Amino acid sequence: MQDRPIIVGAGLAGLMTALHLAPLPVLVLARAPLGTGAASAWAQGGVAAAVGPDDDPALHLQDTLAAGDGLCDPAMAERILRAGPDAIAALIGHGAAFDRTDSGALALGLEAAHSRRRIVHAAGDGTGAEIIRALIQAVRDTPSITVLDDVEARRLIVEDGRIRGVLAVGPHGAMTLPAARVVLATGGIGGLFLHTTNPPAAWGQGLLLAARAGAALTDIEFVQFHPTALDAGCDPLPLVSEAVRGEGATLIDETGSRFLADLPGAELAARDVVARAVWRHQAAGHRVFLDARTALGDSFAQRFPGINAACHAAGIDPATQPIPVVPAAHFHMGGVAVDAAGCSSVEGLWACGEVASTGLHGANRLASNSLLEAASFARWVAEDVAATQPVRLRPLPAPKLPPAPDPAPVRAIMSGQVGLLRDRDGLQEAIRRLAPLAVSGGAAADPATLGLMLAVAALRREESRGAHARTDFPDHAPAFQHRLSLTLPEAIAAAGRLADPIARRA
Ligand SMILES: Cc1cc2nc3c(=O)[nH]c(=O)nc-3n(C[C@H](O)[C@H](O)[C@H](O)COP(=O)(O)OP(=O)(O)OC[C@H]3O[C@@H](n4cnc5c(N)ncnc54)[C@H](O)[C@@H]3O)c2cc1C
Numbered sequence: 001m002q003d004r005p006i007i008v009g010a011g012l013a014g015l016m017t018a019l020h021l022a023p024l025p026v027l028v029l030a031r032a033p034l035g036t037g038a039a040s041a042w043a044q045g046g047v048a049a050a051v052g053p054d055d056d057p058a059l060h061l062q063d064t065l066a067a068g069d070g071l072c073d074p075a076m077a078e079r080i081l082r083a084g085p086d087a088i089a090a091l092i093g094h095g096a097a098f099d100r101t102d103s104g105a106l107a108l109g110l111e112a113a114h115s116r117r118r119i120v121h122a123a124g125d126g127t128g129a130e131i132i133r134a135l136i137q138a139v140r141d142t143p144s145i146t147v148l149d150d151v152e153a154r155r156l157i158v159e160d161g162r163i164r165g166v167l168a169v170g171p172h173g174a175m176t177l178p179a180a181r182v183v184l185a186t187g188g189i190g191g192l193f194l195h196t197t198n199p200p201a202a203w204g205q206g207l208l209l210a211a212r213a214g215a216a217l218t219d220i221e222f223v224q225f226h227p228t229a230l231d232a233g234c235d236p237l238p239l240v241s242e243a244v245r246g247e248g249a250t251l252i253d254e255t256g257s258r259f260l261a262d263l264p265g266a267e268l269a270a271r272d273v274v275a276r277a278v279w280r281h282q283a284a285g286h287r288v289f290l291d292a293r294t295a296l297g298d299s300f301a302q303r304f305p306g307i308n309a310a311c312h313a314a315g316i317d318p319a320t321q322p323i324p325v326v327p328a329a330h331f332h333m334g335g336v337a338v339d340a341a342g343c344s345s346v347e348g349l350w351a352c353g354e355v356a357s358t359g360l361h362g363a364n365r366l367a368s369n370s371l372l373e374a375a376s377f378a379r380w381v382a383e384d385v386a387a388t389q390p391v392r393l394r395p396l397p398a399p400k401l402p403p404a405p406d407p408a409p410v411r412a413i414m415s416g417q418v419g420l421l422r423d424r425d426g427l428q429e430a431i432r433r434l435a436p437l438a439v440s441g442g443a444a445a446d447p448a449t450l451g452l453m454l455a456v457a458a459l460r461r462e463e464s465r466g467a468h469a470r471t472d473f474p475d476h477a478p479a480f481q482h483r484l485s486l487t488l489p490e491a492i493a494a495a496g497r498l499a500d501p502i503a504r505r506a
Helices: 012-021 057-068 074-082 084-093 127-140 205-212 242-246 271-283 297-303 305-313 369-387 408-417 424-438 445-460 488-496 500-505
Strands: 006-008 026-030 145-149 152-159 162-170 173-178 182-184 223-230 250-253 288-291 323-332 335-337 349-351
Touching (some): 006 012, 012 026, 012 127, 012 145, 012 369, 057 074, 074 084, 074 369, 084 369, 127 369, 162 182, 182 205, 205 335, 205 349, 205 445, 205 488, 223 271, 223 305, 250 271, 271 288, 271 323, 297 305, 335 349, 349 369, 408 424, 424 445, 424 500, 445 488, 488 500
Parallel strands (some): 006 182, 026 145, 182 349
Antiparallel strands (some): 152 162, 162 173, 250 288
């Protein structure tokens, strides 16, 4: 009954938090074996950090605030971006081998809306895999860290408003794990949508665990759709990194026309702008391709070996053929509302990485800022967890285990009505369709409840800003130039005004 912090999730955020907590004993729960099931291992472009000789965190901040479209928390963003060079040094310290120039300096890539080359990468497009390889080794070398993989957290146990433990399920069935300090590092929500680049199970379970425990969520309406997922007809869709456009690849349609040429910034405009332009062009009946033949040609395979392999698996040779692409849900700017130490509004609950909403990303994440956020925030979360007094734990009654979640019935609703382009009628319709699933108690209940919260948040924000595009409110509204928080009871109350099943339950 030792009060050992539990970290839920073993991507960059979870593993870095565990390493920073050493030698304090911690338990890491991961739904999938280490190295799998985490978006971190799939990251291609790299980690943004102002480490180049022509760069400065102040310039990185300028670019981040511009992408965030008026919604970043500037002080928080400045703190995270200033910590960038240290976060890179910490990753190198754990053994991550980043690509270097002939002179031994870090090789820096360029991505959309960055004014400098500042993307630190490894093995070309294998950055995430290299970072996670190094961190797994470091975790294995750290005796204070115990990893339970193949274990899924299904509920947080809360008594008197504070965390008391985790209800989880593993190969041997359900288990109740007492703990007064829990860190959620559960990643993103792309799996709530039909097209996603996220690992298959990443539908936002951690976010819902927090909401059910009473935590406030912030800015959850902001979902970033990546403009160039490989249109290979599989699930999830392989990503074709923005770094390919950074190297000069262009977007064309089936006629060969470069349809974004007149857009300010063209292919390297902010990600939401490019994603909507591609979506609209496809909605008008066109097919869209990323053309790297001239910019990269034969060097494609060497610069982007992972993407090259994914293209070849789909029967495309990017050196000689345009790559078919489609927008896909990629990153969640919103998340569990946290303070500067990663603390949520529930005592004993922290959040780190994509599941958290720190204020860095605002309405739209600047490319490659998320690995940086996870790596730098992990230190501050660990410091706060370690400074929180352990409490005396007692055995907990096991709450009823909810069914294994299945987002399948929710995904078409989310993509259809809560996707790249939204309006009031569609969002209300989504709420009406999600409500019976949310109260069903069945496998779709948890994903539908989170989808409902997103739809309520998107309905409430009557403006277009960053990744949140309302066709009925196409402009910024000064009244909405602030971050919005939402709790589960608030979402249920709002949905209850539109949907009978929720009204009866409320
Ligand atoms: C294809 C792709 C490419 C990307 N490229 C980049 C890039 O180049 N640069 C960049 O900055 N960002 C990139 N991103 C975004 C970035 O990878 C993520 O934001 C970041 O890795 C999130 O890290 P995390 O540790 O928060 O979550 P993850 O790495 O997703 O880890 C989540 C962990 O939580 C576990 N988990 C989830 N729910 C539960 C549960 N209920 N119980 C137990 N375990 C659970 C998962 O199994 C996993 O171990 C990319 C994302 C994708 C999908």
